[in-house]
Amino acid sequence: MKFLLKTLALGFLVFVFYACEQDKKPVALEPMNQNLPKADSLVDQFSYVQGYEFGFYQSFDSIVLNFDYFMQGYWDAFNKKDAMFNKDSIEFIKQSWMQKIQELRDLKLEESRKKMEEVGKVVLERDQKFMLDIRQKEGMITRPSGLVYKIIQQGKGPVPTNEDFVKMHFVQKLTDGKVIDSTYKGDAFNLPVQAVYAGWNEALRMMPVGSIWELYIPPHLAFRDVGFGDLIPPHSAIILRIELISILEGEDLQRAIQEYMQLTNPGGQGGGPGGQGGGPGGPGGGPGGPGGPPQGGRR
DSSP: OHHHHHHHHTTOOOOOOBSSOTTSOOOOOOOOOTTOOOOOSHHHHHHHHHHHHHHHHHTTTTOOBOHHHHHHHHHHHHTTOOOSSOHHHHHHHHHHHHHHHHHHHHHHHHHHHHHHHHHHHHHHHHHHHHHHHHTTSTTEEEOTTSOEEEEEEOOOSOOOOTTOEEEEEEEEEETTSOEEEESTTSSOEEEEGGGBOHHHHHHHTTOOTTOEEEEEEOGGGTTTTTOBTTTBOTTOOEEEEEEEEEEOOHHHHHHHHHHHHHHHSTTSSOOSTTBTTSBTTBTTOOOOSOOOOOSOOOO
């Protein structure tokens, strides 16, 4: 019973006290009992999951809680004892904790911004040269916008408009060859033409169905000077290979619209690839914090 209560306590998202003074580094928690029997009961399984998820999200804030006080607070509440602090003090502590967490997150964001700014300077020089060189190669077509593309296979079907939904396969890469996203690992992707970033959109509105094109998209037609998290540095040119399969109609179109609405619904699971104002994770979307604990693990 004691172990059950201890593990369940980890699932309560209460605000507790600092594990260390502000001028000290957090100390690593000592591992718990590593020789636990297999969690066969639902109670044991849920207890572990609650503790794991709590620890996972705490790890993003780099502040380790003092679990002696954590458990003391839990036991006092469980046994209906008076709290160590009065109501006003508890509210003040909670607000102070939230402020500290926000300060840490702001600091991390600023450090990340400075790092990506330096990376962006290198990428800008590299990808400007790449775009100048690629347009000189045989078979390349350069648009007034700066978009460069090569026709690998020219289809004979209709050309999409900005209002259409299309089915396609694609691979997005950086100029160093790093793959950002690919549909070839699964099914072809359905999305509205107007949902993708400018260079992609421009190409789709010229491509006959059945075509396979390779696009070389300058930064101002893709992710600009912003990039996308750690995945796409600022000022990145994008290499995008598109296989345009069809323009959706009828039941296929209605199903695609419904799926797209679910995909881009706030609070959902992200979105489709490369949306305007978003990134490779979703049109109009983007990272919203930790995605959740890993789903794999020991068996």
